Amino acid sequence: MYIVHRTLEWVRPYGNLIQFVRNSDKTNGGVTLKTILLLFGGRSNEYEVSLRSAYSVINNIPSDKYTIETVGITKEGKWLLYCGGRDKIPSGKWIRGECYSASLSADFGSKQLLVFDSRGGLLRKIHIDVCFPVLHGKNGEDGTLQGMLEIAGIPYVGCGTLSSAMCMDKEITNLIADHFRFPQAKWLSITKFDYEKKKEKFIAKCVSYLGLPLFIKPANAGSSVGISKVKSEDEMEIALETAFKEDSKIVAEECIVGREIECSVLGNEDPFVSVPGEIRPLAEFYDYKAKYVDEDTELCIPADLPPETVKTVRKLALKAFKVLGCKGLARVDFFLRSSDNKVLFNEINTLPGFTSISMFAMLLEESGISYGETVEKLIELAGE
Numbered sequence: 067m068y069i070v071h072r073t074l075e076w077v078r079p080y081g082n083l084i085q086f087v088r089n090s091d092k093t094n095g096g097v098t099l100k101t102i103l104l105l106f107g108g109r110s111n112e113y114e115v116s117l118r119s120a121y122s123v124i125n126n127i128p129s130d131k132y133t134i135e136t137v138g139i140t141k142e143g144k145w146l147l148y149c150g151g152r153d154k155i156p157s158g159k160w161i162r163g164e165c166y167s168a169s170l171s172a173d174f175g176s177k178q179l180l181v182f183d184s185r186g187g188l189l190r191k192i193h194i195d196v197c198f199p200v201l202h203g204k205n206g207e208d209g210t211l212q213g214m215l216e217i218a219g220i221p222y223v224g225c226g227t228l229s230s231a232m233c234m235d236k237e238i239t240n241l242i243a244d245h246f247r248f249p250q251a252k253w254l255s256i257t258k259f260d261y262e263k264k265k266e267k268f269i270a271k272c273v274s275y276l277g278l279p280l281f282i283k284p285a286n287a288g289s290s291v292g293i294s295k296v297k298s299e300d301e302m303e304i305a306l307e308t309a310f311k312e313d314s315k316i317v318a319e320e321c322i323v324g325r326e327i328e329c330s331v332l333g334n335e336d337p338f339v340s341v342p343g344e345i346r347p348l349a350e351f352y353d354y355k356a357k358y359v360d361e362d363t364e365l366c367i368p369a370d371l372p373p374e375t376v377k378t379v380r381k382l383a384l385k386a387f388k389v390l391g392c393k394g395l396a397r398v399d400f401f402l403r404s405s406d407n408k409v410l411f412n413e414i415n416t417l418p419g420f421t422s423i424s425m426f427a428m429l430l431e432e433s434g435i436s437y438g439e440t441v442e443k444l445i446e447l448a449g450e
Contacts (some may be wrong), residue, residue, distance in 0.1 A: 099133045100195040102445065103179060103220075105211075106155065107139040110203035111291045111312075114158070119420035120200040121156045122427075126441040127198075135179060135192055137168055139201070145169055147181050166190075174219040196448045197222040200420055203288030207417035208234040223448045225416040229391035233416045236285045236317045239390070246389050248382065248411040251401070252276055252320040255285060258310045269302045272318045279321045282306055284313035288415075295321070322410060324403040327369055329383035330418075330429040331396045332440065334447050337387055339380045340429040342400075344369035365425060367432050375402065378409045386414055394447050397426045 104127075106120030107113055120136075127134055136148045138160055148155075150163030166189065171178040181190040197220050199211055207224070209231030215222045225233065232238045237255040244250070254275065256268055272280060282305040284292040292312035294305035309316040326347075330340040346364040371379070383398040397418040401410040418426040427437050435443070 099131060101133045101135060101193060102127060103192075103194045103197045104134055104136050105139060105197065105199045105201055105206075106136070107141070108201040108203070108206045109139070109141060109143045110201065110206055110288065112202035112206075112288050113141055115419055116200055116202050116206070117158060117160075118156050119202070119424070121152060122421045122437070123198060123200050123441055124152050124155070126438040127445075128438075128442065131442075132445070135194070137179070138165070143205075147179070170194075170214065170218050170220070172217055174217065177218065177220050194220055196220070196445055198445065198448075199224065199417070202417055202419065203291075204234075204286065207288070207415075208286060221448045223444045224394040225392045225396065229393065230416050233390055233392070233396070233414045234286055234288075235315075236283060236413065237315060239413060240317065242390060243386070243411050246385070248386065249408060250411045251322050254318045256316060256318075258314045258316075261306065261310070261316075265303070269299065269306075272302065273299050276318060276320045281319045281321060282309050283317045283319065284309045285315040285317050287312040322401040322403055323405070324401045324410075325369075326412075327371070327379055327400040327402050327409070328425055328429065329379055329398050329400075330426045330433075331383055331387045331392070331398060332394075332430060332435065332443060334393050334450055337384065337392075338433075338435075339384050339387075340433040340435075341368040342371060342376055342379045343367040343425055343429050343432070344371075345425070365428065367425075367428050371402075375407070375409065382409060382411060386411060390414060392416060394444055395426070397429075 104120060104124060106116050108116055124134060124136065138146050138148045140146065140161060145168045146165040147168040148160050148163060148165050150160060154160045154163055167182040169180050171180055177194045179192040179194055180188060181192065183189050197215055199206060199222060201207060201211060205211060207230055209227045212222065212227040212230050216227055232242065240250065240253050252275065254272055261268055279295055279297045282294045282296055292309045294308055296302055296305045306316060326345040327342050328345065329342050332338050344366040346366065348363060379400055382400070386398050387396055397415045399412040401412055403410055418424065420426065422437050427440060430440050431437060
């Protein structure tokens with residue numbers, strides 16, 4: 067049974083002043099429930115994926131332990147406190163529901179979500195204990211939002227500002243991997259400014275050093291958006307232009323012929339590494355369509371691998387998680403090269419797809435940690 071406990075502050079216009087009125091909050095057995103701010107949507111090409119992930123997370127936060135406040139961020143970047151039914155979130159219909167303009171207070175330690183009426187008047191202040199950002203890609207897992215939460219002093223789920231930024235940037239991730247001598251594909255990078263000055267020279271260098279086919283990728287973009295597989299030198303310029311539409315810096319990588327292997331990591335100082343899984347896309351490579359549209363992509367959990375290979379993958383996943391300063395969660399991706407069965411580091415994703423049928427959750431489930439347990443553990447880890 068829930069007992070009413072008056073803690074939240076409502077505010078109403080009163081002349082030229084603001085009058086504060088107390089509002090009801092839930093308690094359980096006399097203990098005030100912690101408030102989780104769940105953020106979803108965002109100015110990212112992974113907006114729709116975020117909605118589905120958020121819906122799964124909301125349904126697995128226990129209501130007897132936490133109060134949930136949901137804030138959707140539109141594709142234009144507007145923050146809206148959503149007070150309607152959660153079933154409207156996955157389809158995007160939430161935006162036509164009961165919404166109020168909202169923002170975080172930047173006052174360190176205040177831990178407040180500020181809610182406004184249509185004229186910009188302050189309606190409500192909501193105390194936030196932990197923020198659970200379910201935002202994929204740019205402006206969600208690239209360190210920008212994490213920096214905002216750090217300024218406000220709000221504990222949050224997932225990797226910190228620096229770690230998020232490093233893992234999002236493929237060039238920086240590759241540089242760190244090289245420094246720590248991770249086995250990985252050969253690569254090159256260039257900014258759009260430098261590329262415009264030496265197009266032919268860079269294209270020739272890519273072909274001679276990386277060979278064909280090769281991959282062209284935006285340095286900062288999620289879910290394989292803007293990535294092209296280049297099979298001839300004639301395709302290079304179009305592939306580079308496609309990647310530069312997503313970011314001002316690109317990475318060119320050697321094409322690895324082999325299997326795609328992934329591991330989930332959960333924890334802070336002493337993280338747990340899941341069993342590895344394998345992705346077998348119908349498409350030529352695991353692009354956005356293969357990840358979220360095609361139903362023929364095969365997920366093999368656990369991956370059919372020799373014990374020594376499993377040990378290598380998990381060990382390298384743990385090392386990558388630690389040297390890149392990750393906290394909370396990450397999914398670490400690898401290639402298993404066909405020519406010599408060598409495990410090669412590919413990339414690390416600090417806020418992977420989070421639906422109940424996403425690889426991240428399914429790998430932990432196979433390892434004995436249910437989706438609900440994962441969600442609760444992440445909230446606890448944020449509090450640490």
